[in-house]
Amino acid sequence: METIYTITDLALSLDTVWMLLAAMLVFFMQPGFAMVEAGFTRTKNTANILMKNLLDFSLGSLLFWAVGFGIMFGAGGFIGTPQLFDLSFMESDLPVEGFLVFQTVFCATAATIVSGAMAERTKFSMYLTYTVLISTLIYPVSGHWTWGGGWLMNGEEGSFMTNTFGTTFHDFAGSTIVHSVGGWVALVGAAVLGPRLGKYGKDGKSRAIPGHNLSLACLGVFILWFGWFGFNPGSQLAASGEENRTAISHVFLTTNLAACAGGFFSLITAWIKYRKPSLSLTLNGVLAGLVGITAGCDLVSPAGAAVIGTVCGVAMVFSVDFIDRVLKIDDPVGASTVHGVCGFIGTALTGLLATTEGWFYGAGPGFFLAQLFGAVVIGCWAAFMGFVIFKGLDLLVGLRVSSRVEEEGLDIYEHGETAYNN
Amino acid sequence: MKKIEAIIRRTKFEDVKEALLEVDIEWFSYYDVRGVGKSRQGRIYRGVVYDTSSIERILVSIVVRDKNVEKTINAILKAAETGEIGDGRIFVVPILDAVRIRTGERGDIALYNAENEN
Numbered sequence: 001m002e003t004i005y006t007i008t009d010l011a012l013s014l015d016t017v018w019m020l021l022a023a024m025l026v027f028f029m030q031p032g033f034a035m036v037e038a039g040f041t042r043t044k045n046t047a048n049i050l051m052k053n054l055l056d057f058s059l060g061s062l063l064f065w066a067v068g069f070g071i072m073f074g075a076g077g078f079i080g081t082p083q084l085f086d087l088s089f090m091e092s093d094l095p096v097e098g099f100l101v102f103q104t105v106f107c108a109t110a111a112t113i114v115s116g117a118m119a120e121r122t123k124f125s126m127y128l129t130y131t132v133l134i135s136t137l138i139y140p141v142s143g144h145w146t147w148g149g150g151w152l153m154n155g156e157e158g159s160f161m162t163n164t165f166g167t168t169f170h171d172f173a174g175s176t177i178v179h180s181v182g183g184w185v186a187l188v189g190a191a192v193l194g195p196r197l198g199k200y201g202k203d204g205k206s207r208a209i210p211g212h213n214l215s216l217a218c219l220g221v222f223i224l225w226f227g228w229f230g231f232n233p234g235s236q237l238a239a240s241g242e243e244n245r246t247a248i249s250h251v252f253l254t255t256n257l258a259a260c261a262g263g264f265f266s267l268i269t270a271w272i273k274y275r276k277p278s279l280s281l282t283l284n285g286v287l288a289g290l291v292g293i294t295a296g297c298d299l300v301s302p303a304g305a306a307v308i309g310t311v312c313g314v315a316m317v318f319s320v321d322f323i324d325r326v327l328k329i330d331d332p333v334g335a336s337t338v339h340g341v342c343g344f345i346g347t348a349l350t351g352l353l354a355t356t357e358g359w360f361y362g363a364g365p366g367f368f369l370a371q372l373f374g375a376v377v378i379g380c381w382a383a384f385m386g387f388v389i390f391k392g393l394d395l396l397v398g399l400r401v402s403s404r405v406e407e408e409g410l411d412i413y414e415h416g417e418t419a420y421n422n
Numbered sequence: 423m424k425k426i427e428a429i430i431r432r433t434k435f436e437d438v439k440e441a442l443l444e445v446d447i448e449w450f451s452y453y454d455v456r457g458v459g460k461s462r463q464g465r466i467y468r469g470v471v472y473d474t475s476s477i478e479r480i481l482v483s484i485v486v487r488d489k490n491v492e493k494t495i496n497a498i499l500k501a502a503e504t505g506e507i508g509d510g511r512i513f514v515v516p517i518l519d520a521v522r523i524r525t526g527e528r529g530d531i532a533l534y535n536a537e538n539e540n
Contacts, residue, residue: 278467280467
């Protein structure tokens with residue numbers, strides 16, 4: 001007996017393989033985050049930051065499978081119905097289990113952004129508690145409003161978005177839905193925690209606490225860049241046929257151009273502003289460009305992608321400075337700027353630079369306003385939930401380790417093992 | 423007997439070692455040390471400018487007989503100088519006694535090998 005597959009069937013297999021390959025690349029962003037965050041912090045907290053990156057993926061994946069996936073993709077207006085381990089509710093041409101894995105790695109990306117901003121002073125147990133809440137509540141709910149078919153992306157006649165803006169919110173791979181959600185929670189978390197001991201002098205001046213290994217940080221950024229080639233092109237969720245092969249190639253190009261523009265123009269900005277070509281900021285610049293292009297990588301032209309990367313790279317340098325010196329929020333790795341601020345900027349710029357609906361292409365302000373509206377709504381949701389969770393935990397049990405533990409390092413007191421030994 | 427302690431640039435260590443060997447100072451100890459002084463290394467990390475408050479240097483510690491003090495100092499002076507701020511300093515300290523552990527010899531004789539003495 002010979003099985004005969006139809007061409008349509010094989011096309012679906014090709015799409016599935018592409019989706020799973022992209023999921024692998026997005027998964028590989030986890031070590032990228034781990035290396036960036038370890039490199040930008042001190043040796044005494046290295047085991048702690050690695051543990052956080054390992055565990056938010058492990059615990060987050062279990063929870064997203066058990067609860068989060070249903071909330072995000074289940075039926076329902078404001079939130080989807082939790083299905084508790086049951087995937088049969090999902091109707092899709094692609095195998096549901098593969099789709100779950102693909103969505104899981106995106107949820108884990110949002111979750112892991114926060115660990116860097118709250119590094120070197122958060123109790124490990126409190127970080128795990130936060131992981132539960134972002135994987136089952138914060139991320140899946142705003143995800144339901146958008147990719148889950150909810151109100152922000154509901155383009156039906158007479159829906160709220162079409163009545164108000166004449167179009168829907170668009171976020172192709174998650175500038176807002178993934179990165180800004182993580183970024184705003186990170187900003188609020190770092191603010192509630194307070195700065196690391198010694199970060200601000202008695203006169204309130206910001207002091208440098210240099211990270212212990214910029215080689216690791218650089219490797220981490222390259223790994224994230226590599227992973228982004230799954231994050232954005234993979235979000236097409238299909239590869240077969242002319243339309244799809246053209247689309248994923250286009251997204252590949254826009255993604256890379258934005259990363260390069262972000263890195264280069266953050267370098268120029270830092271060079272002029274601080275008189276030195278700063279590696280630590282240029283690394284963030286690449287990520288700023290990548291986060292920025294994620295929303296509109298399918299809609300903007302290659303030149304538009306370079307513009308988005310440039311704006312995000314330049315804005316990143318000023319935002320890092322503003323959060324550090326003016327707001328006096330201590331974010332050791334710049335996560336709130338890279339993911340929160342640049343995610344917002346990229347989402348908004350998509351409304352101007354999209355070649356079909358963009359304001360700069362003569363289509364009117366509707367799409368731009370829809371983009372702003374979506375980014376603000378989801379930003380408020382993430383920041384509000386982040387504040388409630390972190391403030392609540394802080395009042396209830398205390399979010400932060402004691403000053404003795406912080407001074408001597410979380411590795412020894414929280415984990416009983418150190419990353420570097422003789 | 424005197425102990426000569428010289429704080430020198432790390433980059434000058436090899437030159438100083440060779441200069442000392444040339445004047446027959448064949449053994450000494452050295453340490454990596456950090457200090458505070460006028461020499462500054464301005465640095466910048468993520469947009470925040472800072473000075474490294476600790477300056478990294480090498481401390482060379484040499485115990486010699488009185489007759490060798492001047493030539494030791496001159497050798498270090500010649501080899502460690504760049505003319506910039508931060509070249510370091512040389513200190514001379516009296517030593518009360520010396521003992522060679524292998525033989526129990528005390529005093530000047532503990533500092534050199536008699537058969538090689540020129």
